[in-house]
Amino acid sequence: DAGITQSPRYKITETGRQVTLMCHQTWSHSYMFWYRQDLGHGLRLIYYSAAADITDKGEVPDGYVVSRSKTENFPLTLESATRSQTSVYFCASSRLAETQYFGPGTRLLVL
Amino acid sequence: AQTVTQSQPEMSVQEAETVTLSCTYDTSENNYYLFWYKQPPSRQMILVIRQEAYKQQNATENRFSVNFQKAAKSFSLKISDSQLGDTAMYFCAFRIGGGSEKLVFGKGMKLTVNP
Numbered sequence: 343d344a345g346i347t348q349s350p351r352y353k354i355t356e357t358g359r360q361v362t363l364m365c366h367q368t369w370s371h372s373y374m375f376w377y378r379q380d381l382g383h384g385l386r387l388i389y390y391s392a393a394a395d396i397t398d399k400g401e402v403p404d405g406y407v408v409s410r411s412k413t414e415n416f417p418l419t420l421e422s423a424t425r426s427q428t429s430v431y432f433c434a435s436s437r438l439a440e441t442q443y444f445g446p447g448t449r450l451l452v453l
Numbered sequence: 454a455q456t457v458t459q460s461q462p463e464m465s466v467q468e469a470e471t472v473t474l475s476c477t478y479d480t481s482e483n484n485y486y487l488f489w490y491k492q493p494p495s496r497q498m499i500l501v502i503r504q505e506a507y508k509q510q511n512a513t514e515n516r517f518s519v520n521f522q523k524a525a526k527s528f529s530l531k532i533s534d535s536q537l538g539d540t541a542m543y544f545c546a547f548r549i550g551g552g553s554e555k556l557v558f559g560k561g562m563k564l565t566v567n568p
Binding site: 373375377382383384385386387390392400430432434436438439441442443444446447 | 488490495496497498499500503544546550554555556557558559560561
């Protein structure tokens with residue numbers, strides 16, 4: 343049972359390029375989330391999804407786009423990457439009213 | 454808006470000792486959940502313990518227990534018999550009940566367990 347996986351685990355890109363971070367879960371959890379972790383800020387919610395085709399903004403959504411055509415996948419796209427988007431990105435999933443479980447994270451460096 | 458505050462950025466403790474990590478939060482809600490997550494050097498986020506606000510009994514999980522003071526909006530984590538593997542970042546987190554699944558995290562604190 344793979345649980346929740348993220349790919350790639352590490353990514354280096356350049357300013358202005360489009361980048362997509364993938365998240366896949368095998369639990370059939372209805373809820374999925376994207377967080378970013380920066381020093382001094384803890385984890386901050388970017389976007390979340392309550393079900394396929396239902397997404398909503400979190401605390402820091404600017405510069406990001408999400409989609410959820412299938413329950414198990416929740417990709418995060420940086421349409422035009424900026425240096426301020428250098429961060430560690432975590433995907434998480436949960437059932438309604440239950441604990442969120444996190445993926446291993448993706449370290450993104452924008453040059 | 455809900456906020457979570459972890460006022461101690463860093464702590465260290467000797468192996469086998471007991472340590473308490475503090476967390477306070479601010480909310481006007483009555484139905485909510487509190488969590489402690491651990492992030493070891495591998496960066497994996499691991500749930501340590503969870504507390505439902507409507508439960509008066511403090512949650513415990515083996516060596517980990519909480520002191521939940523609802524009126525004071527305080528949620529501290531006690532680690533007993535500290536082990537080297539407890540060295541990690543610890544994050545306190547809050548979630549409103551009733552269908553809002555969004556977690557609000559504190560900034561975290563670094564715990565080092567020394568041999």
